[in-house]
Amino acid sequence: TQKLISPLNYLQYMFKYIQKASVDIEKMFDIMDEKPEVFDRPEAVDFHCRAGKIEFKNVSFSFKPGRPVLSNLNFVVEPGKTLAIVGPTGAGKSTVIRLLFRFYDVMAGEILFDNQNITTVKQRSLRRYIGVVPQDTVLFNDSIRFNIRYGRIDATDDEVDAAAKAADVHDAILGFAEGYDTKVGERGLKLSGGEKQRIAIARTILKAPKFVFLDEATSALDTNTERNIQASLQQATSALDTNTERNIQASLQQVCAGRTTVVIAHRLSTVIAADEILVLRKGSIVERGKHKDLLEQKGLYHNMWMQQLTPDKHEASDSGNE
Numbered sequence: 001t002q003k004l005i006s007p008l009n010y011l012q013y014m015f016k017y018i019q020k021a022s023v024d025i026e027k028m029f030d031i032m033d034e035k036p037e038v039f040d041r042p043e044a045v046d047f048h049c050r051a052g053k054i055e056f057k058n059v060s061f062s063f064k065p066g067r068p069v070l071s072n073l074n075f076v077v078e079p080g081k082t083l084a085i086v087g088p089t090g091a092g093k094s095t096v097i098r099l100l101f102r103f104y105d106v107m108a109g110e111i112l113f114d115n116q117n118i119t120t121v122k123q124r125s126l127r128r129y130i131g132v133v134p135q136d137t138v139l140f141n142d143s144i145r146f147n148i149r150y151g152r153i154d155a156t157d158d159e160v161d162a163a164a165k166a167a168d169v170h171d172a173i174l175g176f177a178e179g180y181d182t183k184v185g186e187r188g189l190k191l192s193g194g195e196k197q198r199i200a201i202a203r204t205i206l207k208a209p210k211f212v213f214l215d216e217a218t219s220a221l222d223t224n225t226e227r228n229i230q231a232s233l234q235q236a237t238s239a240l241d242t243n244t245e246r247n248i249q250a251s252l253q254q255v256c257a258g259r260t261t262v263v264i265a266h267r268l269s270t271v272i273a274a275d276e277i278l279v280l281r282k283g284s285i286v287e288r289g290k291h292k293d294l295l296e297q298k299g300l301y302h303n304m305w306m307q308q309l310t311p312d313k314h315e316a317s318d319s320g321n322e
C-alpha cells in the first residue's frame with residue numbers, strides 16, 4: 001500500500017502546489033517564456049508592505065561587460081503615484097520593469113520597495129503585492145472566467161464580473177456565445193489585442209496589488225483614434241468622439257488608481273496624467289518632468305511627440321500595422 005499511497009500523496013501535493021503557484025506572477029512570465037534568473041538569498045526575509053514607495057538609487061545594469069544598458073538611474077515613485085517611461089526603441093524601458101520585478105540583479109546601486117532592498121526580501125513575499133499588465137497578454141486555454149480569476153483564485157463569480165466591468169470588457173464577454181464560459185487562448189476564441197489587455201487589466205483589478213507595472217500595448221493602440229484625440233486636444237475642441245479610447249483610458253485609470261504605478265507609456269493620455277515622465281535614451285535619463293514642462297523644453301520628448309503629430313511621414317509604417 002505504501003507504494004500506492006505515496007504517489008497519491010505526491011499528486012495531492014502537486015495539485016496543491018500548482019493551485020498555489022497559479023496565482024503567482026512568475027507563472028505569467030513562464031507562459032511568456034521568460035525565466036527568472038535570480039533566486040532568494042538564504043538570509044532573505046519577508047517583505048513588509050507599507051505605503052508603497054519605489055526607489056531606484058544609482059542603478060546601473062548591463063547584460064554584457066562594457067555595454068551598459070542602464071547607467072546610474074535615479075528616481076522615486078511616491079505611494080500611489082504614476083511614473084511614465086518613454087524613449088526610443090532599445091533605450092532600456094523594458095529593462096527597468098524587469099529589474100523592478102527582479103528578473104536580474106543590478107550591477108551597481110539599489111532598488112528599494114518601501115525602503116527595503118529588493119535583493120534582501122523573499123521574491124514571493126514582494127510579488128504578492130505586484131500586478132503586471134504586459135504588452136501582449138497570453139491567455140490560458142480555458143474559460144474567460146478562469147483567465148480573469150487567475151488574479152485571485154478565491155474570487156467569487158460576482159467579483160470576477162465586477163472586475164470585468166471595471167476593465168470595460170464585461171459587455172464584450174456577454175456578446176460571446178458562451179459568455180464567461182467561452183474558451184479562449186490558442187485553441188479557443190481569438191480575442192483582439194485590446195480585449196486581451198482588458199482581460200489582463202481585469203485580472204490585475206481583482207488582485208488589487210499595491211504596485212502596478214504596465215507595458216502599454218502599441219499593437220492594441222488604434223493609431224487613428226489616438227491621432228483624433230491628439231487633434232482634439234490640440235484644438236481644444238469639445239467632447240472627444242472616441243469612445244474606445246476613453247474607455248481604455250478609464251480602465252487603465254481603474255487599474256492604476258491609488259496604486260504605485262510604473263508604466264512604459266505609448267498613449268498620450270497616460271503621459272498627460274503621469275506624475276513624472278522619464279525620457280530614457282541609451283540607458284540614461286535625458287529629460288524628466290511633467291508632460292507640459294517637457295514639451296516646453298523642446299528636446300527629445302518634444303521631438304517624439306511632434307513625430308506622432310505629423311503622421312504623414314509615418315503613414316506607410318502605420319498602415320502596415322493596422
Ligand code: ATP
Nearest residue numbers: 063064069087088089090091092093094095096280
Ligand atoms: P523597446 O521600446 O524596443 O521595447 P526598450 O527601451 O524597452 O525597447 P530594452 O528592451 O530595455 O529597451 O533593451 C535595452 C537594451 O538591452 C537593448 O540594446 C537590447 O538590445 C538589450 N537587451 C535587452 N534584453 C537583452 C538580453 N536578454 N540580452 C542582451 N541584451 C539585451
